[in-house]
Amino acid sequence: MSEASSKRYKSELPxxxxxxxxxxxxxxxxxxxxxxxxxxxLMIEQDLFGTVRLVRNWGRIGTNGQDLVxxxxxxxxxxxxxxxxxxxxxxxxxxxx
Numbered sequence: 001m002s003e004a005s006s007k008r009y010k011s012e013l014p015x016x017x018x019x020x021x022x023x024x025x026x027x028x029x030x031x032x033x034x035x036x037x038x039x040x041x042l043m044i045e046q047d048l049f050g051t052v053r054l055v056r057n058w059g060r061i062g063t064n065g066q067d068l069v070x071x072x073x074x075x076x077x078x079x080x081x082x083x084x085x086x087x088x089x090x091x092x093x094x095x096x097x
Contacts (some may be wrong), residue, residue, distance in 0.1 A: 020045045022052075022075060025086055027094035028061065037061040037095075040089050044078045054078045056085070 023044040030037050041057040052072045059065025072078035 020047060022046060023079065023082065025092065026097040027086065027089050028097050029062075029092070029094045031093070038094075039065065040093075040094055041065075043083060044075060044084045046075070052078050054074060054081055 021043055023042075025042045027040045027042075028038065029040075036058055039058065039061050041055075042063070043055045043057075045055060047053065052075050054070045054072060056068045056070075058067050070078075072081065074089050
């Protein structure tokens with residue numbers, strides 16, 4: 001691929017379309033006294049059909065954990081849900097990574 005065609009390809013694809021992941025937040029909770037080492041990941045993504053999804057992944061640190069996918073009509077509504085879940089997790093002792 002020539003340099004000119006490489007530049008043309010890069011300009012054809014806007015930044016917001018290069019990655020399906022729009023927002024990603026990772027929280028963790030570590031309490032050695034109670035043997036707690038957990039993570040909670042929240043990610044807003046958009047699939048090829050434009051569907052906005054909030055993907056949650058949680059479990060013990062070092063494992064793949066569990067997943068839950070929720071579909072939202074807009075990125076704004078998914079963002080509000082992400083913030084509500086993050087606030088609840090922070091109240092329960094989770095901290096930003």
